[in-house]
Amino acid sequence: MKPVWLFDLDNTLHDAGRHIFPHINNAMTAYMAERLSLSIEDAHALRGHYWTRYGATLHGMVRHHKVRPGDFLEATHRFTDLASMLVFDKALLRHLRKLPGRKYIFSNAPRSYVDAILRLSGLDRVMDGSFAVEDLRYQPKPAVVGYQCVLRHLRVRASDCIMVEDTAKNLLPAKRLGMRTVWITPGSQPRPVWVDAQLRSARALKAPPASASGRR
Structure with missing residues (x-):
């Protein structure tokens, strides 16, 4: 899968x-x-x-x-000119399109902000959907309730998911639930045991092996 x-x-x-x-x-x-x-x-x-x-x-x-x-x-989360504040690498759009599977935003930010960033960056044309903090019943990461809300809404098992995050502690509940975890960090910090892969940029993401994507 x-x-x-x-x-x-x-x-x-x-x-x-x-x-x-x-x-x-x-x-x-x-x-x-x-x-x-x-x-x-x-x-x-x-x-x-x-x-x-x-x-x-x-x-x-x-x-x-x-x-x-x-x-x-x-x-x-009020901005007079959010577009001028956004720093986004447009090349990431092409890279994300090549990754197999469905793609969703899972953010602690409010809906209005998430939608604005997706529209301004062009990520709205790549993602299949998004979850803002309102969709998590105002239980932001790392509260496990938010992760469970996402899984129930998508009707998927945690083992089918790959979570990509810049905050390592937000990956711990994901790993405990059974997700694979990717930590995006530009530094050289030690990798926590609950992190499966550590990358400097989302542009380094690769499709998982077929055996891994189908693992139960």
């Missing part, structure tokens, strides 16, 4: 670190400072703590401060 590819979006298929992430991080810090009556410095530290502990600032804000997920995401 051909595999089902699950791609993270930011820093996996485009470079969000250059312009987009700094903008979102500043917006989150400003939101937290105002909402929680914190200094910018304390809000920044708390945001980092929540991201480290939960994998997403959203999870910490909802769990500890009863923030409405939609309100938080809408306030922190």
Whole structure:
């Protein structure tokens, strides 16, 4: 069987670190400072703590401060000119088209942002669909609920899936469920035991061997 590819979006298929992430991080810090009556410095530290502990600032804000997920995401993902901030290698489109199997985005970002990035990059013409945080019942990676939502919606087994991510800890639940895992990282960090392949770029992805794609 051909595999089902699950791609993270930011820093996996485009470079969000250059312009987009700094903008979102500043917006989150400003939101937290105002909402929680914190200094910018304390809000920044708390945001980092929540991201480290939960994998997403959203999870910490909802769990500890009863923030409405939609309100938080809408306030922190506003862009006046997202197109000018996008750093994307168009050659990746041709490479992804050559990979066998179905391809989906699996992102912690809100729907409006995911759709905008897909449209601006041209990835909407390559992907078979996408999952934003709203589709995960606001349970972002690495919460296992989100992975289970994706599998149920696609009606596939985890063993049929290949998950491609830039955040290594988000690959751990995928591996535990039975997916094959690919870590996209430009550095030379040691490869965790739950990572099957470590690549510098998504352009280095290859079709799995026939025996692997059909393994149960």
